[in-house]
Amino acid sequence: MNRRSDKVTIVEVAAEAGVSFGTVSRVINNDVHVRAETRQRVLDTMSRLKFVANRQARSLAGGKSNIIGLLVPDLGTGYIGEIIRGIDAELGESGYDLMLYTTHRKAAKEISYITNLVQGMVDGLLLVLPRNPIDYIELLTERKFPFVLIDHQGTGEDCPSIGATNWQGAYNATNYLIKLGHRRIGFITGWLDLGAAVDRLEGFKAALRNNRIPVVPELIHEGTFAQLDGYTGALHFLDLKKPPTAIFASNDVMAMAAMDAVRERGMRIPDDISIIGYDDIPQASMIRPALTTIRQPLEQMGRIAAQMLFEILRNPDHKHNRVELPTELMVRDSIAKPKVKVNEKIL
Amino acid sequence: MNRRSDKVTIVEVAAEAGVSFGTVSRVINNDVHVRAETRQRVLDTMSRLKFVANRQARSLAGGKSNIIGLLVPDLGTGYIGEIIRGIDAELGESGYDLMLYTTHRKAAKEISYITNLVQGMVDGLLLVLPRNPIDYIELLTERKFPFVLIDHQGTGEDCPSIGATNWQGAYNATNYLIKLGHRRIGFITGWLDLGAAVDRLEGFKAALRNNRIPVVPELIHEGTFAQLDGYTGALHFLDLKKPPTAIFASNDVMAMAAMDAVRERGMRIPDDISIIGYDDIPQASMIRPALTTIRQPLEQMGRIAAQMLFEILRNPDHKHNRVELPTELMVRDSIAKPKVKVNEKIL
């Protein structure tokens, strides 16, 4: 509202309640130094006048905005939605509001947002899947600006971050495929500048090695977590002289695209080829065949990130390091035992 | 940052540039009354000092926040994500930031957010799929508070809103099914308190009537746009003495759930039964069989809503009414001609 006329301020409330506006301020801020009776009287006139404290003024005077900034790369997939749902749940009663910034994976945008935000707009920052945190984590840390990294391991130094056991998740999934009899598994990586993507790849390789299966380059397709990479990756594998019997995509979005590619070639899932994803986004269980995947507790990650941030906000000296949540293999319908050897010759 | 010490204000910039801080303010606000040379000098020192104007102070003094509020029911489905993507695209260069509020479909939360927001926190409001706008549209209108309704037709009065041609979309889709030979079509409605849901139902009925097909109550299942309704609705139809040959769900989420139900009964899509959705969320084309659906231009709706809001913000007297975007039938793989009559007896 620009019409100041119809805005009720603490001065009006004070006059109406017969106290000084300082007292009203105390009531607003739950200051103990107010007599119960006085407090009640102020509270009453506040609700009678439909008083709502002006956020900008509070933050200008008090030095904090009660807003937390949320930087996300995108909102396209359910992935981010799940995380936000978790954050939102924690936010509910906290009194903080959420400012949303989508970077569209532009590192430049990311930095410019952050430098601005840090200048007083928000009290803390939640960074989902940041692209180049190295560029500003130093800035943030040095200024003691509260922040939590979500699904990113930070820059080596310990900074508050939350993620899942990427290495272990990929390792388990690969092991599962191997136990089923798969020996040639095509792996589509995520964006390898992201630690999570590297960890998944390493978990995959480790499982192969532990089972004395050679790691062959032609079975590793470098992707970026984007849908298209799943598609082209799958086609690449299918065009191989000796195609894999299973495809392991580093996220569900790519796995689903791989499914499309496979089907376009007239092959069936999982009869002709098995496919496994990573994340367990909501769609994973909705598509047919339901996608076997590694579940990351995204909603929980959001929740915990918010909790961590609140804790830091409450106690700036509180030291938080990385939190890793366990992943879980969700066995569904996109995986089967590999076809018998005989067929290999035919292909 | 709570550490005021390391914040550079316009006072510092002024001192450094050798002008009064009023002049710096003019530069920031692109006031013409500044000599080009002076402006440049100020600009230079601003960037040298890495000055960033404090939003709260500007808004407190200037009476506007440069923030627009976005109220959404949820972030679960791609539906909202698409809309936000559109809003976000428009927001990009506008200088406005986005404050996100999720109501989780709680009308109470909706109202409390709005009353708060209207008190100066944001300059304008974008309301996606509001639940009970009638409760506050009056408040908003009377205060001349800028807002735009997205995917909601408002309350009869003309208020700025954007949506799609729901009636026509449902009509066309139904017609398409009928032309294919379907006579018994099960319709799962959306939440009928929403005009969009009613319009789709009416479009459906109108198409039946125009083709002299009776509208039978047992073929209309009342839902709420939630996933579960698609599931139970489909089961309800399947349990009918004479099940429909096609199911028309009022949104894609319910259509996908209906698919699950159908498959659990061991029936194939579209061979045994056809399914059509509404919205064309990203998943619709990703699932198998790809879902035939009515495309709502969600991203565009978001864009236009933002444009409308900016226009109102720029010129408060600008009168905007409802904008309706055309829908489009996306023919994919979940629809086929009905099975021959003979089978009907068997069921």
Next chain:
DNA sequence: GTGAAAGCGCTAACAG
């Protein structure tokens, strides 16, 4: 063109 001064609505000392 530019400086000076008066707030915006509130928090946070500091008195009493």
Next chain:
DNA sequence: CTGTTAGCGCTTTCAC
């Protein structure tokens, strides 16, 4: 416990 008094960083008159 409560009133009073400075600002928070900026926009906006109003002078000159």
